[in-house]
Amino acid sequence: MNAVSFSKKMKKSMGSKRNEITEEQINEIVRLYGDAQPHENVKIFDNEDFGYSKIIVERPLRLNFQVSEARLARVAEEKGFVNLATSKKKGDAGHFEVEEGKKLQTQILYVLRTLESDKVYKNRDEFTKVLKAAFKEADIKVGAPVLKAILAGLSEKDETADVCMKNKTEIEPDSDLRDTEIVPLKEKIEDYFAREVLPHVPDAWIDESKTKIGYEIPFTRQFYKYTALRSSAEIMDEIRALEAEIAEQLGRVLG
DSSP states (O other), X not given: OOOTXXXXXXXXXXXXXXXXXXXXXXXXXXXXXXXXXXXXXXXXXXXGXXXXXXXXXXXXXXXXXXXXXXXXXXXXXXXXXXXXXXXXXXXHHHHHHXXXXXXXXXXXXXXXXXXXXXXXXXXXXXXXXXXXXXXXXXXXXXXXXHHHHHHHHTEEEOTTSOBOBSSSSOBOBOGGGOEEEEEETTSOHHHHHHHHTTTTOTTOEEOGGGOEEEEOOOHHHHTOOOOOOOOHHHHHHHHHHHHHHHHHHHHHHHO
């Protein structure tokens, strides 16, 4: 029910309160609400009319990989790589750990430079095998966090690359391409997705584990009344009248 207009100006304001609802208006509000019949100030809805499903739309991560000087510089700045030369230990033990980490960093970069070429890999699993084989041949043990940092530094987004997989069956989503859609509760999510999303991004999917139900009452939208704009001729007439009035006042001041 829209009771915005059911008020009148107070004779004397009470702080920031400048309007009051009269006894007659209160009775009319109660009557309209009790009748529960469509009216210019009353609309009837189902609860579900205000409900929606908030869905998370994912798209696959696609990366290419190359060993180049520019990308090696990025590897050197990756947190997982930088952490090799840090230590929480104090004294000689900490100093020794840092020095050993620096040596490992140097060895890793040396091995990577042996792979430097113009070749661009468009499959992460294939490139990972190349890296592991190179480190194995050099007898260097690289942990998962460091390998992840190396892959991050040597990669770039590429829509033409193969999809990156979390495992044999699960696609890894690209968080930068993640999007949110609001689907009316009365509409099937599958129908909305097929109509509004897939025609634009056919490789997208819904992360159903993140779907949430919410409700919102768009009060203003439901009771909005369109007011036609004034014609340009009417506005021009008003401007001319104001100009004439201003000119007359200036004439009095200057005359």
